[in-house]
Amino acid sequence: MAQTSDIEWTDATWNPVTGCVKISPGCEKCYAAIFAERFRNVPGHPFENGFDLQLRPERLTQPDSWRKSKMIFVNSMSDLFQKGVPDSFISSVFDTMERANWHTYQMLTKRSSLMRDWVNRRYHDRPVPPHIWLGVSVEDRQRVSRIQHLRQTNASVRFLSVEPLLGDIGPLDLTGIHWVIVGGESGPGARIMHPEWALNVRNTCVKAGVPFFFKQWGAWGQDGLRRPKSANGRMLEGRTWDQMPEVERVTSNGRNNGRRAVQVGP
Numbered sequence: 001m002a003q004t005s006d007i008e009w010t011d012a013t014w015n016p017v018t019g020c021v022k023i024s025p026g027c028e029k030c031y032a033a034i035f036a037e038r039f040r041n042v043p044g045h046p047f048e049n050g051f052d053l054q055l056r057p058e059r060l061t062q063p064d065s066w067r068k069s070k071m072i073f074v075n076s077m078s079d080l081f082q083k084g085v086p087d088s089f090i091s092s093v094f095d096t097m098e099r100a101n102w103h104t105y106q107m108l109t110k111r112s113s114l115m116r117d118w119v120n121r122r123y124h125d126r127p128v129p130p131h132i133w134l135g136v137s138v139e140d141r142q143r144v145s146r147i148q149h150l151r152q153t154n155a156s157v158r159f160l161s162v163e164p165l166l167g168d169i170g171p172l173d174l175t176g177i178h179w180v181i182v183g184g185e186s187g188p189g190a191r192i193m194h195p196e197w198a199l200n201v202r203n204t205c206v207k208a209g210v211p212f213f214f215k216q217w218g219a220w221g222q223d224g225l226r227r228p229k230s231a232n233g234r235m236l237e238g239r240t241w242d243q244m245p246e247v248e249r250v251t252s253n254g255r256n257n258g259r260r261a262v263q264v265g266p
Contacts, residue, residue, distance in 0.1 A: 010073040019053040026139030063100040112149035135159035184218030211243035
């Protein structure tokens with residue numbers, strides 16, 4: 001587990017699974033795959049096998065030892081719901097998240113129907129606990145169907161990662177969605193995100209009252225020029241957008257986690 005993260009919307013990462021198979025355009029320039037493949041065939045390195053799928057059972061209990069409450073991005077280097085990850089291993093990940101419930105977990109997938117079906121089997125009689133946030137990646141208009149799968153998932157908190165934003169998403173129905181992240185692509189060969197695409201999503205969120213987080217412009221600035229990611233920054237129409245869903249909950253030890261309460265539910 002990384003005790004800190006450069007990802008703006010989380011505190012830390014936890015990777016009980018690493019490696020993945022690319023399934024849509026948003027995967028094409030995957031930062032995790034690029035990073036992992038640098039170390040393929042390096043003896044003893046955690047990514048000696050590159051970005052091949054690997055279960056890492058020795059990491060399953062890592063959140064238990066992290067006593068300070070954190071926002072944790074689960075499987076930043078993989079997709080838990082890809083084919084090849086056994087149901088029993090997914091169950092072990094959820095067992096840990098339910099047990100170490102002083103943390104808040106953020107989990108993203110592109111396999112939206114598989115996540116929906118698995119989650120609805122496990123939580124057939126109750127929603128996923130509110131400290132486990134479930135989300136889907138939606139990079140273009142052709143992937144919007146993932147949102148409907150997420151809406152059908154028996155989750156308490158649902159969110160969208162519209163990153164990398166590769167085209168105009170078009171009209172968005174945010175019913176049952178509690179948070180939206182937008183970002184442009186960075187790294188070698190990054191594809192441009194046009195400002196109007198990001199603004200359309202932002203405007204939809206504002207109108208719907210859904211918290212909006214603008215993560216980055218990426219390799220291309222809002223003026224259409226390529227620069228280092230840090231030079232392009234995170235400003236959208238003159239301000240940063242760092243809105244987050246805030247959920248009041250009580251952990252198993254009876255303590256409130258200290259977040260301000262808002263109405264969040266299925």
